[in-house]
Amino acid sequence: MQIKEKSVFVFAEQVDNRITPVTFELIGKARELAEQLDNQVVALLLGFKVGNLVDELIEYGAQSIVLADHIELEHYRTEPYTQMITQVIEKYNPEIVLVGATSIGRDLAPRVAGRVHTGLTADCTVLEIEEETNKFLMTRPAFGGNLLATIVCPTHRPAMATVRPGVMIKREPEKNATAEVINFDGTITSNKMFTTIDEVLKKGLSKHDIQDARIIVAGGRGMKTVEGFGLLKELADVLGGEVGSSRAAVDAGLQDKSKQVGQTGKTVRPNLYIACGISGAIQHLAGMEESDFIIAINSDPTAPIFHVADVGIVGDALKIVPKLTEAIRGERGV
Amino acid sequence: MDFNLSKEHLMAQRLFRDFAVNEVEPWAEQTDEEGRFPFEIVQKMQKLGFLGIPFPKSVGGQGCDTLTYILAVEELSKACATTGVILSAHTSLAADAIFLNGTDEQKEQFLRPLLDGRKLGSFALTEAEAGTDAAGQQTKVTADGDEWVINGSKIFITNGEVADTYVVFAMTDKSAGTRGISAFIIEKGVPGFTFGPTEKKMGIRGSSTCELIFENCRIPKGNLLGREGKGFGVAMSTLDGGRIGIGAQALGIAEGALAKTVHYVKERKQFNSPIAKFQNTQFALAQMKTDIEAARWLVYHAALKKDNSKSFSNEAAMAKLKASQVASEITRECVQLHGGYGYIQAFQVERMMRDAKITEIYEGTSEVMKMVISGSLLK
């Protein structure tokens, strides 16, 4: 399909030749938006020797691909990426550009929006096209997650939005889908805004990303110690789930930041979320309240977590969790 | 007459409150249970200039005022009465005595290190035979060449074993009664200056309270603070300021107990209701709140008066008298409102009740306060 003006672009984030999962979620949502706008979804892929990633993007719903393959784009840096994307936007005049709200996306999108002089709405949880008016409505949490604000970008184009991982839903992959791939021949000019990457240090990557987990057993400050979190790990193991954490527990050194659920951590929507010793500050709720079934265990009957819990137990998680683990082992005959 | 705290006082209050909540409160129980002097907290306070709050920058202080210092004692005491008195004894008694009576050289040598966070101060007046009858000093000092030689002992001295610089009162001329008492600055480590055992107390258990023993302790002539024979006046005028500090400590203790109690009565359910819904509880809380506010304005007013007026003894005495009575009464009531839990250490109000009592006794008992106040009425 030829790319017309006013299409819906999705920035296809890739790191080390692997597409970041949020990209597929955005393509899923972009397809809905594009349909209502009677246009198409274009995935914008930047990198160096990343042509092989195009197939996956098409499988998950991209209807065209703009591929900008350039050595300066091998590893993400703000300025070369901004230059390239600006050129793409100037050429194709998209209506909407969606970017994943990752640590790359939240760095790149504002720089692009600034260069192109357009509006950018961050961390959107709902994106929709208003029926009669065709207005693009972007809804996001604000005020620490206490408010939902709906935002529009009336005149500037493209309307840009970042979306957190785990919020939108990706399509079922279509193995037979096809799409046009355009090799974009942009220029990158070195300037004073270029940064240099001296070194890359990998963190100890946990194989278990909580965003993929269907069951999460999360702990807060109420679990008190690393041993307390050990109890949660046992429960998670017997349920086949992952351990998550509130920010307070991460700050107290009880868990790694990769396990943090919440406004400044990860957004999760597992089938089952068990919150142990978590008070339920709004920032935490923002990261997990879309879970299908929420169980909360806290010794403070006034803890806000009980407002979102489907089942709440007022009690000491340190006592209840090990007994629950035992009971489940019994049920499963383990 | 503006009863509002200024912006700078409000910000200072927030600073002290944040510090108390983050750095002091988590240790209050342990300080009490182990009777342990909170060295780490004192070091943090020293680094932030808390030990020199009301003194001018020219002598190494923070350049604030007495009210700011009082707010610090209050906020610290809400969390831990021990920490409050450490600051109070250091500032109002030791440091102020030197500030008000010292020569420029003495201020440079002894006061500056107290204020800029290097040293801790202590004030030694009380003896085994000289409590309320402070004039009955037995510790003797004789001149010997270019030195003074001190013999005797002091008891119940706050910051006793942990301080660096001591303001010590002794008798230079027994025949002259109160006119024979002089004040001296003595530093730890001087030969002949040792310590007796640290007292085990009912409350403020982390405060180092102990006996100072002087046996032919020699100090330089230049360590006489103020004029010879004028020591009693130094003691009395310094204690006036100290009483405002203790008033602030008592005020803080009372507020801390009330806050814990308000939280408790909202949570505790009996007869299917939080006990906060019972009028008995509500009326008790109302009375306590009112008493605290009355004490507050007496204490703050005394602080303002100290900075603006030559004489403030009366105001200081009334502030300490009222605030200490309020602290004792309120903490007792707070234990009662907690029921059985009030008797349990983990709920902390029993500690506050034990801490409160001393505010009616030291730096001049409530009886002495009444002597001062009636004295001025009946002049």
Add this chain to the structure above:
Amino acid sequence: MNIIVCVKQVPDTTEVRLDPVKGTLIRDGVPSIMNPDDKAGLEAALKLKDESGAHVIVLSMGPRQADDVLREALAMGADEAYLITDPAFSGADTWATSSTLAGAISKLDFDLIITGRQAIDGDTAQVGPEIAEHLQIPHISYCEYFKIEGDEVIVKRQFEDRYQILRAKLPALITALDEMNEPRYMTPGGIFDAYREKEVSVWSRVDVPVEDENIGLKGSPTRVVKTNPKMLKQPGTTIETGVDEAVQFLVDKLKEKYIL
């Protein structure tokens, strides 16, 4: 070395509660604080001042009462403070806010600009990078640690699964994470100085070089069309009981949900 730190006064959103009955925000009595990421940025600047005598300027765009956070910054040790305030600036989205701040900053000498990664009320993380774009200087965000070497800033930049050590030529902008450090307390003397000895310079519309079409509500490419407090879920069942009963209750629920 001149460092400009942008700080924002924000309501302490960790203290905001939802009224469980009405489902509305309880905003009364919520204290205002210096945004935590910004405070970390300020602390980093003050550390540089301690180590090498850097000159620290703090800037805030906001209503008049934002004076409080500037005084707090002065009390912590900042050297100069500017309050950018004018009705013409209000209603600004991140484009207009960053344009206004960039305009103000362009009047000052700087080697490094530090902003917080994001504010706890807006949560966009956009203003820092947009300021850098307006000023056409490099920016590095998600800074967990940085140092100055000669005419460059070297930053440990946080990603989800890795760190990069990045270098940029000064003048540059970095956005600070509140994990960077433990900000210092103010001192009592610092507070008195902040109010009695130091000044907060107030800049209004006429003092800031920025085009009308880039400021305030009119200059904002995005606008808010409505806000709703978070809808509360239907309350579930909460019980308070002994450990064994609680465990049995949970096991039954898990069976109900086909998890067991």
